[in-house]
Amino acid sequence: MESHIKHSVGGSTLHTYHPCRRTVPYRIYAVIHICGIVALMYHHVHSLIKSDKPLITSLLFIADLVLAFMWATSAAVRFNPVHRSEYPERYVAKPEEDCPKLDVFICTADPYKEPPMIVVNTALSVMAYDYPSDKISVYISDDGGSSLTLFALMEAAKFSKHWLPFCKKNNIQDRSPEVYFSSKSHSSCDEAQNLKIMYKDMKNRVEHVAESGKVEAEFITCDEFRGVFDLWTDKFTRHDHPSIIQVLQNNETEMDETNTFKMPNLIYVSREKSKVSTHHFKAGALNTLLRVSAVLTNSPVILVLDCDMYSNDPVTLVRALCYLTDPKIKSGLGFVQFPQKFQGISKNDIYACEYKRIFEINMVGFDGLMGPNFFGTGCFFNRRVFYGPPSNLILHEIDELGPNHIVDKPIKSKDVLALAHKVAGCIYEHNTNWGSKIGFRYGSLVEDYYTGLMIHGLGWRTVFCCPKRAAFYGDAPKTLFDVVNQQKRWCIGLLEMVFSKHSPVTYGIKTVGLLVGLAYCQSAFWAFWTIPLIVYGLLPQLALLHGVSVFPKTSDPWFWLHIFLFLGAYVQDLLDFVLEGSSCRKWWNDQRMWLIRGFTSFFFGYIEFILKTLDLSTNRFNITSKANDDEEQSKRYEQEIFNFGPYSSMFLLMTTAAILNLVTLVWGIYCLFTSREVLVLELMLASFAVVNCLPIYEAMILRKDDGKLPKTVCFSAGILTFAFIVSGYFFFK
Ligand SMILES: O=c1ccn([C@@H]2O[C@H](COP(=O)(O)OP(=O)(O)O[C@H]3O[C@H](CO)[C@@H](O)[C@H](O)[C@H]3O)[C@@H](O)[C@H]2O)c(=O)[nH]1
Numbered sequence: 111m112e113s114h115i116k117h118s119v120g121g122s123t124l125h126t127y128h129p130c131r132r133t134v135p136y137r138i139y140a141v142i143h144i145c146g147i148v149a150l151m152y153h154h155v156h157s158l159i160k161s162d163k164p165l166i167t168s169l170l171f172i173a174d175l176v177l178a179f180m181w182a183t184s185a186a187v188r189f190n191p192v193h194r195s196e197y198p199e200r201y202v203a204k205p206e207e208d209c210p211k212l213d214v215f216i217c218t219a220d221p222y223k224e225p226p227m228i229v230v231n232t233a234l235s236v237m238a239y240d241y242p243s244d245k246i247s248v249y250i251s252d253d254g255g256s257s258l259t260l261f262a263l264m265e266a267a268k269f270s271k272h273w274l275p276f277c278k279k280n281n282i283q284d285r286s287p288e289v290y291f292s293s294k295s296h297s298s299c300d301e302a303q304n305l306k307i308m309y310k311d312m313k314n315r316v317e318h319v320a321e322s323g324k325v326e327a328e329f330i331t332c333d334e335f336r337g338v339f340d341l342w343t344d345k346f347t348r349h350d351h352p353s354i355i356q357v358l359q360n361n362e363t364e365m366d367e368t369n370t371f372k373m374p375n376l377i378y379v380s381r382e383k384s385k386v387s388t389h390h391f392k393a394g395a396l397n398t399l400l401r402v403s404a405v406l407t408n409s410p411v412i413l414v415l416d417c418d419m420y421s422n423d424p425v426t427l428v429r430a431l432c433y434l435t436d437p438k439i440k441s442g443l444g445f446v447q448f449p450q451k452f453q454g455i456s457k458n459d460i461y462a463c464e465y466k467r468i469f470e471i472n473m474v475g476f477d478g479l480m481g482p483n484f485f486g487t488g489c490f491f492n493r494r495v496f497y498g499p500p501s502n503l504i505l506h507e508i509d510e511l512g513p514n515h516i517v518d519k520p521i522k523s524k525d526v527l528a529l530a531h532k533v534a535g536c537i538y539e540h541n542t543n544w545g546s547k548i549g550f551r552y553g554s555l556v557e558d559y560y561t562g563l564m565i566h567g568l569g570w571r572t573v574f575c576c577p578k579r580a581a582f583y584g585d586a587p588k589t590l591f592d593v594v595n596q597q598k599r600w601c602i603g604l605l606e607m608v609f610s611k612h613s614p615v616t617y618g619i620k621t622v623g624l625l626v627g628l629a630y631c632q633s634a635f636w637a638f639w640t641i642p643l644i645v646y647g648l649l650p651q652l653a654l655l656h657g658v659s660v661f662p663k664t665s666d667p668w669f670w671l672h673i674f675l676f677l678g679a680y681v682q683d684l685l686d687f688v689l690e691g692s693s694c695r696k697w698w699n700d701q702r703m704w705l706i707r708g709f710t711s712f713f714f715g716y717i718e719f720i721l722k723t724l725d726l727s728t729n730r731f732n733i734t735s736k737a738n739d740d741e742e743q744s745k746r747y748e749q750e751i752f753n754f755g756p757y758s759s760m761f762l763l764m765t766t767a768a769i770l771n772l773v774t775l776v777w778g779i780y781c782l783f784t785s786r787e788v789l790v791l792e793l794m795l796a797s798f799a800v801v802n803c804l805p806i807y808e809a810m811i812l813r814k815d816d817g818k819l820p821k822t823v824c825f826s827a828g829i830l831t832f833a834f835i836v837s838g839y840f841f842f843k
């Protein structure tokens with residue numbers, strides 16, 4: 111690992127880094143906060159011993175234990191945050207033969223939730239990187255096994271021969287044609303206008319085919335590929351079909367329209383599927399691509415992308431190479447991760463879908479320890495990282511799959527393609543190390559988290575690269591229902607990690623040390639937030655309604671400890687946001703979503719995980735939809751109006767908590783005026799919740815649109831609140 115000194119910029123340095131200025135004040139504050147937590151724990155134990163209501167006291171104690179643990183994990187992330195800069199302009203000066211080859215993996219899995227035009231734009235944006243194009247190979251993994259996607263990519267290959275020279279000659283920055291042609295600033299020269307027409311034509315054809323659900327013969331313009339579509343026989347389903355590997359563009363033979371540039375490879379891969387073998391979702395798809403690409407091109411650098419993540423900056427590859435080719439660090443460097451950024455986020459990000467904390471703030475902290483975790487997309491790998499620890503290459507079944515194997519046959523040669531089909535077969539992995547010791551790891555719905563942890567566990571370092579101009583943009587879910595469902599899947603996957611043999615608590619702390627292990631715990635224990643959030647969201651409120659106090663009174667010094675710890679944790683969270691370039695409004699929305707998650711995704715994630723553990727349900731990877739076709743819904747999103755509809759039982763508990771807090775606040779204020787005993791902390795808590803819940807009340811009462819809270823949810827929540835209050839009577843008396 112490098113030493114933590116500020117590097118001097120100069121000479122041929124390709125990258126520098128420097129610690130953040132907040133480090134020292136943060137460490138000092140951490141000591142103070144720890145003292146506060148210790149005091150609080152003492153107070154809890156003390157009150158537990160002499161308490162006449164042990165159940166209530168223990169619930170609060172457990173909630174505070176979880177909060178304290180989560181705070182400790184965030185302190186680990188705040189221990190040594192660093193920022194980096196790269197100097198890609200210096201890299202460009204290197205001779206071309208020094209530029210390593212790149213394999214790009216793009217995953218798609220459903221032509222309806224992930225419209226083929228999205229995949230096309232992502233592929234085109236990376237094919238057009240500022241880099242010798244013949245060194246780039248783009249592989250598309252299609253888990254949907256869809257002829258529509260294949261058709262779209264064929265069209266993309268044709269279009270790329272015009273698009274690439276245009277971008278390179280005119281130094282276009284937006285290399286996703288959709289983004290370029292819909293931006294107001296695009297050129298109006300003849301060449302650009304012709305291209306725009308060509309792009310529109312392609313888009314129409316692809317969308318027409320996607321709508322009709324079938325590739326009609328008259329749409330196929332390349333005779334070469336006509337036969338491929340015959341593979342989609344009547345028996346073909348997405349869960350049961352042979353492997354299909356199709357080289358759509360070949361860098362050995364094909365040139366662009368102007369005959370100046372060689373074209374990159376474009377290869378469509380749909381691995382074999384059968385109902386009787388497990389396919390391990392995205393990790394399985396990526397491992398298939400690892401093998402197929404090893405046979406065809408075996409480039410030392412691999413970029414992994416989700417189909418919606420187009421490249422937003424043509425120098426991104428060179429930026430990553432500033433690290434991956436640096437002789438001082440390259441032998442131990444596993445990957446360079448770019449943050450996930452999203453397009454079309456509403457102004458203040460109402461659903462907190464930017465995940466600023468997870469994808470940026472925390473990673474700046476991870477980077478000062480061992481480097482960022484893997485996010486599943488926007489990541490440049492050293493191919494070697496998939497084959498065991500830096501010092502010890504794990505042997506594999508066939509020589510052709512090794513990271514050091516040199517490919518010396520044309521990609522279209524018969525035996526190369528035959529082997530590629532073989533390694534894309536669904537029984538190929540049986541009795542091999544794939545998924546356990548080699549490649550992306552199997553066994554969790556968050557294959558990215560798992561794979562990242564194992565890479566660090568084996569002793570690799572990683573780098574977080576966060577340039578000013580976003581390197582990639584992806585799609586974020588834009589309705590609350592999609593948001594909580596996505597998070598629920600993550601929660602289940604992360605809980606699988608917590609209770610696995612590679613848990614960050616045991617395996618993690620043992621192999622990567624206390625700080626990194628704790629840092630990894632922060633996301634792994636995501637669903638645990640539900641415990642303190644539900645306890646604090648319901649218990650003190652019910653207590654207040656029954657005239658029982660669970661917190662210290664204002665005259666009690668412990669009162670101030672509660673205030674201090676709450677404010678300390680909250681203000682530091684806000685500071686993190688602002689110091690990493692976000693706004694106060696976005697932070698406010700982020701903390702509100704955190705509260706909402708506690709009652710929706712975290713809670714239901716927990717329940718589903720328990721059901722799965724008891725074998726009462728099975729894991730599913732519900733793909734997040736990237737198609738926004740509901741106009742009303744999009745409009746509400748832009749206006750930052752919450753979209754709760756249609757009916758979902760996930761919103762029941764959240765609505766109940768909202769009603770209960772409102773009732774508590776009203777009752778508390780009534781007590782204030784009738785000069786009964788006033789429970790200040792309880793009242794403050796309820797007011798804070800009510801302020802956060804304003805959009806929920808509005809959606810219950812005032813709104814008429816389709817995004818309002820469905821009546822059934824409101825009604826059931828009302829009954830549930832009543833039931834809570836009544837049972838509170840027995841609980842507190
Ligand atoms: O069986 C499957 C299921 C999914 N995917 C692909 O996986 C990607 C992610 O799916 P998405 O529905 O977009 O999930 P998200 O929750 O948005 O994805 C985040 O979370 C995933 C799991 O942690 C990571 O893999 C992703 O990179 C990360 O962006 C998409 O490209 C899919 O096409 C497959 O290839 N095969």
Ligand SMILES: [Mn+2]
Pocket residue numbers: 416418584585734
């Ligand atoms: Mn996604």
